[in-house]
Amino acid sequence: MATTPGTQAVLSGHVDARVVRTRRDVLAATIDELVDCGWAGVTHARIAERAGYSKATLYAHWPDRLTLVRDAFDTFGQMPHHEPTGDLRADLIAELTSFRAAMTEHRLDRALAVLAERAGPVPALTEVRNAFVEDGERPMRRALEPVLSGSRLEAVTAMLCGAIVHPVLLRGHSPTDEEIITVVDTVLEGLPETRRR
Amino acid sequence: MATTPGTQAVLSGHVDARVVRTRRDVLAATIDELVDCGWAGVTHARIAERAGYSKATLYAHWPDRLTLVRDAFDTFGQMPHHEPTGDLRADLIAELTSFRAAMTEHRLDRALAVLAERAGPVPALTEVRNAFVEDGERPMRRALEPVLSGSRLEAVTAMLCGAIVHPVLLRGHSPTDEEIITVVDTVLEGLPETRRR
Numbered sequence: 007m008a009t010t011p012g013t014q015a016v017l018s019g020h021v022d023a024r025v026v027r028t029r030r031d032v033l034a035a036t037i038d039e040l041v042d043c044g045w046a047g048v049t050h051a052r053i054a055e056r057a058g059y060s061k062a063t064l065y066a067h068w069p070d071r072l073t074l075v076r077d078a079f080d081t082f083g084q085m086p087h088h089e090p091t092g093d094l095r096a097d098l099i100a101e102l103t104s105f106r107a108a109m110t111e112h113r114l115d116r117a118l119a120v121l122a123e124r125a126g127p128v129p130a131l132t133e134v135r136n137a138f139v140e141d142g143e144r145p146m147r148r149a150l151e152p153v154l155s156g157s158r159l160e161a162v163t164a165m166l167c168g169a170i171v172h173p174v175l176l177r178g179h180s181p182t183d184e185e186i187i188t189v190v191d192t193v194l195e196g197l198p199e200t201r202r203r
Numbered sequence: 204m205a206t207t208p209g210t211q212a213v214l215s216g217h218v219d220a221r222v223v224r225t226r227r228d229v230l231a232a233t234i235d236e237l238v239d240c241g242w243a244g245v246t247h248a249r250i251a252e253r254a255g256y257s258k259a260t261l262y263a264h265w266p267d268r269l270t271l272v273r274d275a276f277d278t279f280g281q282m283p284h285h286e287p288t289g290d291l292r293a294d295l296i297a298e299l300t301s302f303r304a305a306m307t308e309h310r311l312d313r314a315l316a317v318l319a320e321r322a323g324p325v326p327a328l329t330e331v332r333n334a335f336v337e338d339g340e341r342p343m344r345r346a347l348e349p350v351l352s353g354s355r356l357e358a359v360t361a362m363l364c365g366a367i368v369h370p371v372l373l374r375g376h377s378p379t380d381e382e383i384i385t386v387v388d389t390v391l392e393g394l395p396e397t398r399r400r
Contacts, residue, residue: 168365196393
């Protein structure tokens with residue numbers, strides 16, 4: 007994907023403080039608008055107004071709404087994950103707990119729902135969704151990779167992420183701490199690779 | 204919730220064939236419109252046109268779009284589930300395989316994504332979503348209830364459903380047969396209630 011002028015400034019190391027501030031404000035406004043109003047809310051006019059910049063400034067940095075949303079999800083994806091300790095059980099419980107917190111406290115539930123819903127009708131959003139979800143899954147995959155690979159890694163990552171995604175997006179409530187522990191213990195006991203002997 | 208005239212006719216046993224046909228056509232058009240265009244597509248005008256009825260007919264049966272969508276999901280929820288055999292492993296594998304087929308062949312993925320995305324901004328849709336998801340989970344819960352209850356039943360149902368929902372809605376592809384088998388075997392081996400001794 008082509009980088010935007012803001013990204014180039016950051017990459018080249020010559021970061022103009024004004025560009026950094028503009029990027030931060032506009033991308034935060036993009037996520038807010040997306041979460042509040044869905045994909046329909048992501049127009050240069052609405053986001054310029056919400057962020058307090060001119061439409062011309064927005065167009066100079068982001069020529070279309072997709073570039074804007076892609077960059078916004080890049081910053082959204084920099085949310086803190088749990089720092090792994092090497093204890094697989096503790097790491098998975100902490101990672102699922104962080105995921106749940108992001109869903110409920112940082113409105114990741116809304117962001118993912120918009121991506122899930124719009125990725126079909128707006129094919130270019132598929133790329134944004136897939137990159138974002140891949141980033142989100144990475145810490146969990148890293149924790150599991152020493153013991154699992156291939157289709158077993160896929161299946162187990164799907165079960166663990168799904169144990170948060172399904173209740174939050176489709177039942178409208180988060181799993182409890184007790185449920186998260188049941189999920190992790192069931193997986194660890196259920197896999198010959200990780201079962202306690 | 205109040206029943207619509209069509210529902211009342213069905214419940215009273217005096218089913219006018221014309222009413223049945225109208226309901227079938229209009230509700231199928233509602234799902235099609237919802238899946239193709241999202242919640243924005245669900246207007247009496249568009250659905251009347253798509254189904255080939257007058258707007259007046261639609262309003263007579265369904266006074267608002269929510270009644271229409273609620274009834275449409277009722278019919279959508281009557282999709283065939285796997286007939287349980289009593290063999291828990293076989294039943295769970297078959298139920299997840301049916302769920303995957305509904306996602307990919309009957310566009311359940313789109314319907315669930317619209318419900319997930321719109322249930323926040325349109326609170327009345329939350330009720331439709333929750334009832335629909337509860338119906339969908341029922342066969343899996345019934346299969347598990349002889350061995351699990353309370354928070355363990357919740358957690359395991361979330362893992363199993365999530366193992367389909369997460370990859371389909373957020374990675375954009377379905378789990379393979381092999382992955383479904385891994386999911387079910389991991390759950391059954393991971394639970395003391397179902398582990399083979």
